[in-house]
Amino acid sequence: MLLSPMRAVTNYRPRLGQMAKGGVSASEFQKIYSADPFYHWLGLDAPEIYTAHRVAGGLTSLYRQVGIGCERMVRAIIQDYLGLSTKDIQWSYIVTERDRTRTIELDARVETATIPNRENRERFRHWLSEAAKKLQVDSLPKGAVFEIRQGYKSKDSKRQNADIQSAARAYQSSYLPCMLVLSQQIDSDLERRYRNAGWLVLKGTTEGDTYRSSYAFMRDVVGYDLQGLFERNQQTLQEQVRRALILLMQVEEEPDGDTALPSR
Secondary structure, eight states: OOSGGGGGGGGOOOOTTOOOTTOOOHHHHHHHHHTOHHHHHHTTTSHHHHHHHHHHHHHHHHHHHHHHHHHHHHHHHHHHHHTOOHHHHOEEEEEEETTEEEEEEESEEEEGGGOOSHHHHHHHHHHHHHHHHHTTOSSOOSEEEEEEESOBOOOOHHHHHHHHHHHHHHHHTTEEEEEEESSSOBOHHHHHHHHHTTOEEEBOOSSSOTTTBHHHHIIIIIOOOHHHHHHHTHHHHHHHHHHHHHHHHSOOBOTTSOBSSOOO
16 A cells, blocks of 8 residues: 555656656657757757656655555554444545535544544544543544644645645534645744644654654554554665666666666
C-alpha cells in the first residue's frame, strides 16, 4: 500500500506550461524551447534544464505519492486492528459554495460504539476522553475523525482553511478531529494554528505519549507497532525511493533507444 503509489513517480514528465497529456518528453522539450528565441538566447533549452524540471516536479510528486500511500496504509491498519467495516471508517460532509455542493471526505473515522472488541473499545474510549480534556472539549465526543499526512510544510491558505472547516464540521457531528502526521515535518506556525482550531495534532516522533506521537497512538491505542514496520523495512523503502530519484535524474531515452538530450 505504501510503495505502489510511489512507483508512478518514475514515469513523471514535466508539463512546462504545455497542455500535453502525460507531460512533455525530452525531445518535445528540445523542440519547444529551442524554437523560442528568448529561451534559446538564454540557454534555457539546455538538457540540464529539462532534467531540473523533471527532478523538481518529480520530487513534489514523490512526496504526494508517499502521502497517498501513508493514508491508505494507516487507514487499513486502523480498520483491521479495531475491527471496523468499510462503512464504519468512512466519513464525509457536504458543503455548498456558490449554489454548488461538493463532498469533503476525511481519511478515517473511528466511532467508539462501532468497535466490536470490548478491550479495544474501552482503550479507545479512554484515549478519546483524555484527548477531549486536553483540547478543553466539554462533552465526550462519540468518536474521532483523522487526516493522515506524511508531512505538512505547505503554506497554502486555501488548504489550511479547508482543514479548519473540517475540524468545525467534525465537532458539529460530535467527532474529535485528529491530524496524524507520520513525520515531524509540519510548520510550527501551521501546527499552532491547527491546535488553536481544535485539531489534535499527532507528529511522527518516536518519543512522547499518545496525544503527541503518531507512533505511540498507533502502538498503544490502535494496537499496531507502525514504528517497528518502518524499522524492519527501511532498507526496502530507502531502495525504492533512491531508485525513483535515480530514474528521474537520468537522461530520458527515446523509443528507438537514442538519448534525446545528450550532455553538452
